[in-house]
């Protein structure tokens with residue numbers, strides 16, 4: 095492998111080769127990092143066609159003063175670019191050079207300014223929301239300028255009760271597919287499903303380099319392997335790194351969250367800086383890793399932030415989120431109180447630092463650790479490989495071997511904190527998990543809080559565990575879980591440090607977004623500088639304004655096994671809803687091809703249909719079918735379509751008349 099290859103951010107890197115490449119890349123960057131970062135930022139104005147002087151000066155000077163001077167110059171350059179007609183020419187030329195056709199930004203640069211545009215000349219930076227706004231889940235935002243698009247996150251959402259049988263919900267990415275030659279990269283803020291879950295579906299259609307930290311990439315890689323995607327270009331970044339993607343300069347900032355390796359993004363665009371908070375909290379005593387980089391955030395604020403996109407999950411909660419360390423203290427005290435009992439801790443597999451705390455305390459109390467649940471095994475495996483999780487030798491045992499130990503010697507770490515029907519804990523509670531049988535000497539600690547909507551399922555699990563004689567500890571009883579999201583005071587700190595000119599709250603339902611807008615106004619921001627966006631919205635950012643532009647095609651796509659459908663037009667969903675509400679009748683009639691007569695009594699089967707007053711309509715329906723066969727010229731109706739249609743219609747009318755119900759009717763004609 096050549097040196098050039100090793101440092102290329104576009105290099106496909108997988109498994110051990112990937113690690114090697116990453117290491118080489120990091121080593122190289124640690125010496126060249128500053129130089130490279132400088133280059134990144136000095137190259138930016140080049141795109142704008144006016145950067146010769148700036149880049150020369152930047153290379154000559156150094157240090158903080160120079161940094162400031164450079165920032166000033168860049169600002170000045172941007173302003174002059176903005177005024178310059180030369181920029182228009184250059185910019186047009188550049189778009190034509192690249193694609194051989196007019197770029198999107200050129201349209202806005204043309205003589206006729208679009209309706210409602212406040213400024214002539216400079217095109218806006220577009221912030222396009224494809225998911226994760228007005229909802230908590232399937233995060234995906236695109237930032238576009240001219241011929242460049244970068245994507246932030248590619249998340250999924252789990253289906254609600256409206257979507258029976260659906261596995262996953264992902265954002266509609268048709269806008270990105272239509273513009274795929276503009277997409278320069280995918281930036282993933284962290285490895286939670288609502289940020290990384292749709293990566294395989296995105297890369298299948300828009301294969302671009304993926305930039306994320308080590309753990310995020312390891313989790314993403316697992317997903318790509320499941321989908322047999324081998325051509326992905328995974329580029330490992332560290333907090334503090336700066337990269338250039340098209341006209342955008344991106345800096346990754348370390349933040350705290352309920353998963354290791356979470357970052358925020360500071361994105362320099364031709365119209366000013368956008369700060370994307372990612373999911374974050376301010377944890378001054380994190381269990382592992384660094385504190386959120388408040389000093390860099392303050393610096394970024396001083397340098398100037400045009401637009402803040404900030405998560406809103408916990409905006410309804412007063413005060414501060416507790417530190418992850420609190421959980422360790424509670425766990426320690428629970429372990430010491432339950433010395434002679436077997437302990438089972440359920441937690442999110444992705445919360446590697448939580449898993450680390452449980453393991454550390456298990457080691458302290460001389461217990462062996464068994465893992466239970468597929469995602470727990472997968473994540474722990476990935477985290478050990480990249481050194482994010484440390485387990486002393488001999489501590490981990492197979493869950494099958496727990497019977498060889500006394501209860502007091504065992505801790506089981508399990509999935510299933512949300513009462514998911516197939517999870518290890520749910521199956522333990524209902525007694526159909528043969529590897530672990532719950533009894534009166536078990537203490538079960540549920541180290542998580544219910545995701546809204548899951549409460550019923552979780553309390554059912556807790557009730558079942560109590561019924562089996564176990565003792566259960568959960569969030570409302572002990573400080574056994576802390577959130578990964580910033581509460582009000584932490585959000586205020588971020589706003590105050592960044593002092594953005596404009597603000598769009600993200601990562602929240604509508605009520606969260608509204609509350610977050612109110613919080614920003616309480617801090618002195620004008621209502622005119624805040625936008626509440628929705629999925630499909632395109633917000634246009636110019637150097638002195640934000641406004642809504644033209645919306646893009648957007649929505650949800652449903653994943654069921656290996657098939658994909660749009661939520662809005664899903665026939666399958668309509669059928670499933672219909673079936674779940676009204677049930678189904680399946681009618682089978684066997685007719686003679688030669689005579690057109692019925693050869694046997696029609697079969698009528700119904701499922702999920704409530705017969706009023708125990709009435710039996712089966713014989714009536716049989717008679718209807720017999721009449722239909724008699725009245726149809728079966729020999730002429732070669733594909734039985736006429737007969738099928740008439741049976742369906744008449745049976746449907748009959749059932750509706752009798753019951754006011756509207757079940758699905760299926761008619762099969764067998765021709766012999």
Ligand SMILES: [Zn+2]
Nearest residue numbers: 284286351373
């Ligand atoms: Zn998250």
Ligand SMILES: [Zn+2]
Nearest residue numbers: 286288289373
């Ligand atoms: Zn999230």
